[in-house]
Amino acid sequence: MKTAISTLAVECPKHLKHALTLLHESLATERLTPLAGGTDLFVYLNAGSHRGTRFLDLAPCAELRGIKAIKGRLRIGALETFDRIARHPKMAAWPLLVQAARCVGAAQIQNRGTIGGNIANASPAGDSLPVLLAYDALVHVASVRGERTIPFRELQTGYRQLALEADELIVAVELPEVPAGAKQFFRKVGTRAAQSISKVVFAGVLVPGRGGQWSHVRLAWGSMAPITVRSLRAEAALLAHKPSAQAAAWADVALGEDLVPIDDIRSDAEYRLSAARHVLAQFLRSSHAGFRG
Numbered sequence: 001m002k003t004a005i006s007t008l009a010v011e012c013p014k015h016l017k018h019a020l021t022l023l024h025e026s027l028a029t030e031r032l033t034p035l036a037g038g039t040d041l042f043v044y045l046n047a048g049s050h051r052g053t054r055f056l057d058l059a060p061c062a063e064l065r066g067i068k069a070i071k072g073r074l075r076i077g078a079l080e081t082f083d084r085i086a087r088h089p090k091m092a093a094w095p096l097l098v099q100a101a102r103c104v105g106a107a108q109i110q111n112r113g114t115i116g117g118n119i120a121n122a123s124p125a126g127d128s129l130p131v132l133l134a135y136d137a138l139v140h141v142a143s144v145r146g147e148r149t150i151p152f153r154e155l156q157t158g159y160r161q162l163a164l165e166a167d168e169l170i171v172a173v174e175l176p177e178v179p180a181g182a183k184q185f186f187r188k189v190g191t192r193a194a195q196s197i198s199k200v201v202f203a204g205v206l207v208p209g210r211g212g213q214w215s216h217v218r219l220a221w222g223s224m225a226p227i228t229v230r231s232l233r234a235e236a237a238l239l240a241h242k243p244s245a246q247a248a249a250w251a252d253v254a255l256g257e258d259l260v261p262i263d264d265i266r267s268d269a270e271y272r273l274s275a276a277r278h279v280l281a282q283f284l285r286s287s288h289a290g291f292r293g
């Protein structure tokens with residue numbers, strides 16, 4: 001049943017410090033639910049599946065906005081929308097996040113939906129999440145006790161579970177510099193081009209070393225497990241090898257051991273694994289001219 005709007009209350013903080021105090025104090029009664037773009041929360045309210053009645057509007061927190069390059073790294077405020085991310089000139093060195101941003105929902109959702117909301121919502125199908133994993137992103141979080149930084153790979157602890165305290169907010173995400181010469185690849189497999197939740201979503205980074213062997217390999221997947229995962233065996237099959245049909249075949253076999261997807265409303269396990277293998281083969285082919293895998 002839909003949640004009645006008349007039962008809901010929204011707190012409007014003046015700034016981030018105020019928001020953190022309100023969030024902390026709310027733990028004594030009913031925890032305030034942080035509200036960013038609302039594109040996930042409003043769906044839950046419409047379905048009557050969100051239990052809370054009190055919200056913390058993050059919009060006034062200017063500290064959660066901004067896309068800034070700092071010594072080759074990029075800091076993206078949690079309130080930045082996918083539309084802003086996709087259009088920002090500083091994003092050019094991190095094209096996978098631009099591609100992911102452009103396929104979240106459609107224009108309306110990209111205008112409201114934020115990267116902080118995508119991370120905190122922690123759906124296994126979140127489109128920005130494999131990108132953050134492939135880029136070795138850091139997530140900055142804050143509470144009344146101060147700020148701390150969590151590597152994205154340690155943030156998701158289980159299905160829709162994050163290593164966040166109840167009174168912590170995501171403040172920003174930080175992307176390290178991508179190694180020179182990196183081959184980067186993003187692919188979302190869904191039912192259609194827009195307004196489609198991923199059946200498989202992939203982000204990959206391959207860096208060739210001096211001798212032509214891959215010296216850095218990241219293969220990150222969404223919708224393939226309860227959390228966003230890297231296929232570590234497939235990465236190991238490619239690392240320190242030169243691009244070759246043999247290495248691609250090893251990676252393909254290893255991928256079948258890494259990924260154990262499930263059947264659900266959006267797809268079945270067999271299709272997901274088959275699609276993932278095709279996506280990886282496509283990445284390997286595209287990453288090395290003349291290599292047919």
Ligand SMILES: Cc1cc2nc3c(=O)[nH]c(=O)nc-3n(C[C@H](O)[C@H](O)[C@H](O)COP(=O)(O)OP(=O)(O)OC[C@H]3O[C@@H](n4cnc5c(N)ncnc54)[C@H](O)[C@@H]3O)c2cc1C
Nearest residue numbers: 036037038039040041105113114116117118120126127170
């Ligand atoms: C029609 C439709 C299509 C969609 N398509 C896609 C898609 O293709 N791909 C995809 O990945 N997602 C999709 N989504 C989901 C949604 O748009 C994204 O997850 C979006 O990034 C959520 O951001 P938001 O700002 O709207 O979050 P909100 O709805 O405001 O919040 C989501 C959750 O995050 C928490 N939260 C938000 N900000 C913070 C913060 N800074 N710190 C701590 N907690 C926080 C909230 O409390 C809530 O639990 C779709 C949604 C709709 C309605």
